[in-house]
Amino acid sequence: MSVFTDAEREYLTSATLGRIATVGPDGQPHVVPVTFAFNAAEDTVDVGGIDFGNSKKWRDGRRNPKVTFLVDESWGKGAKAIEIRGTAEAHETGGESIHPRFPNFKPEFLRIRPRRIVAWGVEPAGEGTFAVNARDV
Numbered sequence: 001m002s003v004f005t006d007a008e009r010e011y012l013t014s015a016t017l018g019r020i021a022t023v024g025p026d027g028q029p030h031v032v033p034v035t036f037a038f039n040a041a042e043d044t045v046d047v048g049g050i051d052f053g054n055s056k057k058w059r060d061g062r063r064n065p066k067v068t069f070l071v072d073e074s075w076g077k078g079a080k081a082i083e084i085r086g087t088a089e090a091h092e093t094g095g096e097s098i099h100p101r102f103p104n105f106k107p108e109f110l111r112i113r114p115r116r117i118v119a120w121g122v123e124p125a126g127e128g129t130f131a132v133n134a135r136d137v
Contacts, residue, residue: 002043003114003137007123008082012038012045012071020047020110021068022060022088032057036069037098039111045069045084048095048109061088061110069112080121086114 002009021031034057036047047069052058061067065088072081088110095109118134125131 002040003117004043005119005123005133008117008119009038009040011080011082011119011122013040015071015073018045018047018069018071020057020061020112021070022057023064023066024056024060025063030056030060035099035105036071042111044114045112046095046098046109047112048098048105050105052095052106053108058090058108058110062090065089067110067112078121082117082119082122084112084114085116085118086112088112 004012018034018036019031020034021029024030034047035049036045039046049055067086067088069084069086070081072079091109091111093107095107096105098105098109114137116134116136118132120132123131123133
């Protein structure tokens with residue numbers, strides 16, 4: 001059974017851009033946009049990209065695996081987002097399959113295993129309400 005709801009899985013599968021927050025060796029947070037894929041088989045989010053193995057987010061995630069991943073959007077008076085706080089696993093191979101549009105992706109990638117999920121505006125809500133779902137997994 002997945003730690004994500006059906007609506008959260010659908011949102012993660014349909015989104016095209018996320019943000020990952022890592023922590024540098026000096027304790028300073030670092031947030032950058034990233035390409036990702038929801039990995040249904042592992043129930044994780046896989047983050048990779050062009051020259052990913054030479055990036056700060058790769059080095060930070062290897063040094064300190066506590067990361068936060070965010071997918072969000074806003075429109076008019078509404079918003080939709082899912083925040084995943086979790087543990088990053090550094091993988092040396094497989095990252096080139098994260099996004100088939102980018103054939104020059106490097107093999108290194110971070111696999112984020114959720115520990116806490118906070119989602120808002122993702123689940124269906126009644127008229128005039130805003131559904132927030134926060135839980136440890």
